[in-house]
Every structure is written in C-alpha cells, then in structure tokens.
Amino acid sequence: MGTDIAKAALTAGHNVVATGRNPDAVAAALGDSxxxxxxxxxxxxxPDAVAAVDAAAExxxxxxxxxxxxxSFYAGFFEELTPEQMDRxxxxxxxxxxxxxxxxxxxxxxxxSGHVVTISSSAGFVFGTAYSASKFGIxxxxxxxxxxxxxxGIHTTIVNPGFFRTQxxxxx
Numbered sequence: 693m694g695t696d697i698a699k700a701a702l703t704a705g706h707n708v709v710a711t712g713r714n715p716d717a718v719a720a721a722l723g724d725s726x727x728x729x730x731x732x733x734x735x736x737x738x739p740d741a742v743a744a745v746d747a748a749a750e751x752x753x754x755x756x757x758x759x760x761x762x763x764s765f766y767a768g769f770f771e772e773l774t775p776e777q778m779d780r781x782x783x784x785x786x787x788x789x790x791x792x793x794x795x796x797x798x799x800x801x802x803x804x805s806g807h808v809v810t811i812s813s814s815a816g817f818v819f820g821t822a823y824s825a826s827k828f829g830i831x832x833x834x835x836x837x838x839x840x841x842x843x844x845g846i847h848t849t850i851v852n853p854g855f856f857r858t859q860x861x862x863x864x
Contacts, residue, residue: 693811693853694761695721702727709748709755735762735788741795749799758796760789760810763826770821778822785826790833797841805845810834814852 698710702725711733712718719730729751733744748755764784766777789810800806812830813823831850838848 694759697759697761698722698728707752709744709752711744733792735792736783738791738795741791744792745795745799754803755796755799755806757807757809758793758800760792760808762788762792763811763813765820766822767820768822773822778825781822782826782829785823786829786833789830793837797846800841800846801844803845807847807849808834808837808841809849809851812850812852814854 694710694712698708699722701708702722705727707727707729708722708725709729709731710718710722711731713732713734715730715732722728722730729748731744731747733740735741745755762784764781766773766781768777793808793810796806796808800808810830812827812834834848834850841848
C-alpha cells in the first residue's frame with residue numbers, strides 16, 4: 693500500500709519522502725524523480741525516525757503529510773505466540789508509527805499545519821490477537837492524538853481499509 697500511495701502522490705506532483713528498512717528496494721519500486729527522496733527508516737528506531745524527518749525537512753522545507761503505514765503480522769493462537777512475537781508486533785505496528793509521528797510533530801507544530809494519516813485495518817478488529825492488539829492501540833492513540841494537535845492546525849486521519857491482498861500476507 694505504501695508504494696501505491698507514494699506513486700499516486702508523485703503522479704499528482706507532490707514531493708514524497710519514501711522510507712523503508714531497505715532504501716534500495718524502495719528506490720527500485722518508485723524509480724527516480726526530483727520530487728522523491730528515499731531515506732532508510734526502521735520505524736522501531738527513534739534515531740532513524742529523527743534522521744528521516746530531518747532529511748525530509750531539509751530537502752523540502754517542511755512536511756505537510758505523514759502517512760504511517762508500517763505493520764507486521766504474527767498469526768496464531770494467543771497462547772502459541774511467544775512474548776517476543778507479541779513485542780515485535782506491537783513495536784512495529786504501534787510503537788513504530790508513534791516514533792515517526794513524535795519526530796514529525798515539532799516540524800508540523802512550527803508550521804502550524806500538517807496531517808498525520810495512520811493506516812489501521814478493519815481486519816485488526818477481528819483477525820488475530822497480536823495484530824488486533826496493535827491495531828486497537830493505533831485506534832486509541834490516534835483518537836487521543838487528534839485532540840492534542842488540533843490547536844496547532846494539525847489534523848489526523850485513521851484509515852481502515854477492507855480486506856485486500858498485500859505483501860504482508862504470504863500464500864501460506
């Protein structure tokens with residue numbers, strides 16, 4: 693979904709900062725454009741988040757929209773999931789977007805504008821305990837964040853797409 697969002701924004705003439713743990717793969721997926729900046733970002737790393745935001749603000753002079761799209765998926769019955777799997781699920785899908793948003797908010801507050809869009813999932817309401825726990829967390833966090841940032845001209849949106857095939861799930 694992130695690749696499609698980035699391509700649509702580029703096609704519409706917007707500047708795009710596309711991120712991922714593997715920037716070479718991101719660049720290969722999106723091609724070359726003067727409006728594109730590809731930056732390494734592991735959302736579980738606060739230093740990566742700060743560096744990505746700094747690079748974006750330096751290159752484009754600000755940040756108008758943040759799209760939080762990072763997620764992972766651990767399937768299985770709750771009692772069969774290890775504590776480490778639960779931790780990775782929640783760290784990637786909930787704490788990761790929090791890290792990036794925390795890094796972006798000072799830029800948006802200084803601008804007195806911005807929009808934080810976070811991808812959740814309608815499947816997150818009914819599909820797997822680890823995934824649901826992380827997506828329920830996204831929902832509550834974003835609802836609370838909305839109230840905290842509104843006076844700064846910053847808007848928030850939660851997107852709950854329906855079921856569709858992504859690279860997140862494998863044929864297995």
